[in-house]
Amino acid sequence: MxxxxxxxxxxxxxxxxxxxxxxxxxxxxxxxxxxxxxxxxxxxxxxxxxxxxxxxxxxxxxxxxxxxxxxxxxxxxxxxxxxxxxxxxxxxxxxxxxxxxxxxxxxxxxxxxxxxxxxxxxxxxxxxxAGVETADVPRPPSTTNGHANGHANGRTHVVDLDRQVVPRSVLSRQLANPFLRPDFAGAHRAPQARRLAGWELIEPLLESFERAAGGATSCMALPEESSVKAPVGLELMHHQAQVVAAAAAGHRTFLLADEPGLGKTAQALLAAQAADAYPLLVVVPSVVKTNWAREVGLWTPHRTATVVHGNGDTMDGFADIVIVNYEILDRHVGWLGSHGFGGMVVDEAHFIKNKTSQRSQFVLQTADRIRERTARPLMVALTGTPLINDIDDFRAIWQFLGWIDEKMPCAELMERLEATGQTPIDPGFYPAARSAVIDLGIVRRRKVDVASDIPARRIADLPVELEGEVGRSIRAAERELARRLVERYDTALATRRSGAVVDGIDHALVRQVAAWEREGSGDKPAGGGENVFTMMRRIGQAKAGLAADYAAQLARSVGKVVFFAKHVDVMDTAEALFAQRGMKSASVRGDQTPKVRQANIDAFVNDPDVAVAVCSLTAAGVGLNLQVASNVVLAELSWTDAEQTQAIDRVHRIGQDQPVTAWRVIAAQTVDSKVAELIDSKAGLAARALDGSDDEVGSSADVQTEALVSLLTDALEARAAR
Structure with missing residues (x-):
């Protein structure tokens, strides 16, 4: 390999x-x-x-x-x-x-x-x-001519016209349906603000999810299902049938935020069937394209699905369901907007949280064009982790669903807010606003509440000692990083304006120094040294063999194991150790073709001799069903609890019949253990905003800064104690 x-x-x-x-x-x-x-x-x-x-x-x-x-x-x-x-x-x-x-x-x-x-x-x-012979690579069309296309909501999208393609089968469909016209019955209505005219409302709406939960979960009122049936041979759980029944009753926008593993794909496909939202566009990460096509065959077997690869040369323009991945959306955004879709599903919708990214912009543009041509299309955002960094992650998802635009709520939400009779200056506005947004279609259920047949899961930390020269080198590098932070702190303290008095440690300055270090982490320190990112990378490399050894022992004693890592070299080390032990492993990485990736997943699931799935934390952490295993080894730490949870929930999901244990390998006496504590402390964001928990809401994006704060504070306290 x-x-x-x-x-x-x-x-x-x-x-x-x-x-x-x-x-x-x-x-x-x-x-x-x-x-x-x-x-x-x-x-x-x-x-x-x-x-x-x-x-x-x-x-x-x-x-x-x-x-x-x-x-x-x-x-x-x-x-x-x-x-x-x-x-x-x-x-x-x-x-x-x-x-x-x-x-x-x-x-x-x-x-x-x-x-x-x-x-x-x-x-x-x-x-x-450089004089190295290479295999010939097919030359794509020129990508030099970029053009900016304006849009109704004021966004500007840089569309590379030379990259734009219209697959031949799509042209055939257009010729076969020459009288296909837009349906303007659902044309955009301008929001009518009366009491709320002049108010800035987006920030208060977001804030309502931070402070107005009051112990209530974030879930719209759902009907009790009656006649919703699953295809022969499959079982539709009660919570899944409720969403399908809501779509059958006429509801058309859903932020389906069930915890990972509760069968969101099936709910989306059956909701589209209930709403007759065909043709249906499904935008997904590339790693799950093949899996989505399989799910279509399972849950809606009488509907045809086509997967768009590259320029779409092999796609079927007449298919009921078109599946395309984020990475190639830019070349297909032109025809997708005019194809006459009756609905759109965005899988792993937290991928679009950064509204400035092209990925997000193209998704939002396509959604707007579908709404312009189709009366009340079905719009579904699927994500078990809608909040990763902070409450602002909601913005792009709400905009995709048509609940807000760049500056204000759209017509339906504005009417609901006006009906409250309150403004953001009134304390009662916030719980009422939160309810108004939820009723538009937020659906959040937890495993503990709706799937009692799914066994429990636990996260067990496995401390390891980094010994020998590698361990000494990492600890020395960490001491040097702490020394550099202290030096920067002392310099900043010495240059304060005269008259400033600091009693003990100035914690505000500590946080500022940590922020400076994090913001400048791309610069290599003078005279060498490490930053927090390279430190974690080196620690991951040092843990690789230990984590793989533990995974091998688990596989020998309890059966199949899923091994997650962030970096390719850690995965390589693990695969080499498994091969050395005579154990078969399957690799799931971001640079594989969908066909190869699916073949490796199938081998792990179906072949009893394949003992370990070695998975990329970023590429395999979403959309995969690996519940054939009940043990997960996390060889490297993520920077967010959401990413860690997504990985574990590849195993802890519907279909699992064993308790799940995630073994988190942590390098003792290093910054690795501090990061683990910080990730755990930041796990309350979705719990507070969506599940009614009283946990403090914080940003997961500042884990790096908090790790540096901890390092600097420990170093200053140790100096003071001497």
Whole structure:
């Protein structure tokens, strides 16, 4: 199996033969050095444009591959190895500084980040420029002509017209239905504000979910199902049938936020059938496209589904259900808006929480165009974790559902708010506003309440000691990070205006210093050193063998195990150890094709000899059913409780008949243990906003900052005690 970054979207090397490298200007490193300087220059001139972003991603990808090759090449003299690694470190430093200038580039550094066609081609060109023979990569259409298309709600979408495609089968459908016209019966109505005219309402609406729960769960009134039936051979649970019955009764917008594992896919498909919302558009993460097509065959077997891959050459334009993934939505957004869809489902809707991202913009644009052409379309947002960072995550989802626009509530919600007879200055406005939003279609049920037949789950922390040189190195790096924070704190304290008196530790300044460190984490500290992100990465690498060993022991004693990690090298280490132990494993990663990914999932589920599924925390943490196992090993910590929960709920879901245990491997006496505590403390966001809990609502986005606060505070207290 290919390793590390070399497992990238088919652009593989056909040979590793390289020309001699007697001169410094030969090989891949000088090619990367020139390219990274070009990207750095682009970042210095302002926001990094698409072409430079592609170059940034390819440089990072090839630098990882080259580092791996240099470290493992047995024929490379040690002196030459050290020199090449030093030059690669220089490239990495420039990438980090560039990321600090434009933090949106961070997502491109993930090993399982989506790699577009243009990046694969540039990768091939750079390898060829370095004298490395490569397999030919098909050239996609030019992507240089970007155009901005305005939209009714005031958003501007950069649409690359050269990338726009209309699949041949879609053209055939259009020709077969020449008189297909928009249905303007549901045309947009302007909200009529009377008492609330002049009030800013979006923030109060969001705030109502922070402070007005009052112990109540966030779930609209649902009918008791009567005649809702599941297909032969399947069982529809009571809570699922209620949503289907609501759609049959005429409800048309749902934020279906049931906890993961309660069968949201089946509810969405049967709700579409009850509402006759065909053709139906389903937008999903790429990792679950194949699974959605399978679910259509199970729950609505008389309906046809087509999965859009690439330019859609193999799709069926006449299908009842069109399944497309977020990553290729940009090329299909044109025809999707005019296809005459009767409904739209967005799976893992928290993916669109960042309204400035193109992914979010294209989803919102497509939803608006469907509403413009279809009277009361069925709009469904599916997510078990609608709130990940803070309450503001609701905005994009509510906008997709048509409840709000950029600036104010839409007509139906405004009418409900006016009917309360109150304004945001009245205390009673907030519980009434919360109820008004919920009644539009928020559906939130917990496993403990609606699925008593699902066994319990628990999270068990498994502390491990990092021994030897690796452990000493990590602890030394953590001490150095703490020393640097203390030095920065002392400098800031010394430069305060005269007259400032600080008694003991200035905790406000501690938090400010931590924020400065986090914001500048892309810069490599002078003289070397680590930041909190690289520290966690190194800890993950150090834990990899220990976590894999524990997973192997579990698999031997209790059966199948799901192993989650964030980084490819940790997954590689685990797979190598399982192979060494004679254990079969299946890999689920972000850079696999849907066909390969599904084949690996099927092998884990159906083959008794496949003992472990080695999964990417980001790529396999959503949409998969792995309840054939009851033990999960979390080799690396996420930065959010939501991501951790999503991973565990691949196993803890309907169909599970065993208690589920998630074993969280934590490096003792390191920042790893602090991060684990912080993740647990931030788990109350959805509980407070949606489940009526009294837990404090906080942001999960500041876990990095809080970890740095903890490090600095401990160091200052230790200094004071001396």
């Amino acid at each position: 290919a390793r590390g970054g070399q497992r990238q979207h088919g652009a593989t090397r056909t040979t590793t033969r390289r020309r001699g490298r007697e001169l410094d200007n030969e090989g891949i490193i000088p090619v990367l050095a020139r390219a990274v300087r070009e990207v750095e220059g682009a970042a210095q001139r302002g926001r990094v444009k698409p072409a430079a972003r592609i170059k940034f991603q390819v440089v990072a990808m090839l630098a990882r591959e080259e580092r791996q090759r240099v470290k493992l090449d047995p024929e490379l003299p040690e002196g030459q190895r050290a020199e090449q690694l030093k030059r690669l470190d220089g490239i990495g430093t420039i990438l980090a500084k560039t990321t600090a200038r434009d933090t949106t580039l961070l997502s491109l550094l993930a090993e399982d980040a989506f790699v577009p066609d243009a990046a694969r081609i540039l990768r091939q060109d750079m390898l060829e420029a």
